[in-house]
Ligand code: SF4
């Protein structure tokens with residue numbers, strides 16, 4: 001079987017070969033790591049350091065489980081950023097300031113366990129296929145993290161009784177739309193399940209999504 005691999009296409013974009021219906025999210029992360037080893041980015045000298053807060057970076061459930069050694073509820077309060085009306089949408093580890101996991105020498109303290117958003121970020125032009133995969137995986141991991149957050153709310157004795165039932169209903173909605181909830185490793189998650197037929201992302205067209213499904217199925 002052809003291994004999932006990244007390469008520069010003729011438009012000089014990062015592109016993907018070797019995708020199939022058994023490819024997992026871990027396969028994609030491994031391919032990104034291999035590509036970045038072969039084509040290192042100038043992070044050491046970069047003035048726009050992307051871990052210093054120019055972006056919102058979602059935590060994901062697999063990374064959160066690993067970072068907390070299985071006790072996600074312990075780190076959820078630290079990850080949660082109150083953004084007013086939209087509280088559930090953002091589990092940021094960077095945004096207002098630099099990421100809490102960045103050390104004084106601009107190194108990631110949790111590199112091996114960093115979340116999906118960090119693993120797939122490449123600051124060079126990407127093919128539509130890469131963009132679809134990146135956005136779909138990050139979105140799925142975020143769904144799963146929302147469900148973990150709701151689990152914590154439901155179990156927390158400090159949660160007002162009136163808030164529990166709505167949280168349970170929302171949790172059920174989130175779980176029914178999540179392929180990553182309950183997974184402990186990225187190798188348990190198939191890429192084809194992350195990229196759904198109704199998936200839409202502002203940077204890719206429906207035609208590109210259709211072509212992607214043809215490749216992967
Ligand atoms: S990934 Fe790109 S933007 Fe981020 S620190 Fe490295 S070179 Fe800079």
Ligand code: SF4
Pocket residue numbers: 050051057093094099100101102103107108109110111114115118
């Ligand atoms: S977790 Fe690591 S790679 Fe991700 S933003 Fe923080 S320091 Fe950067």
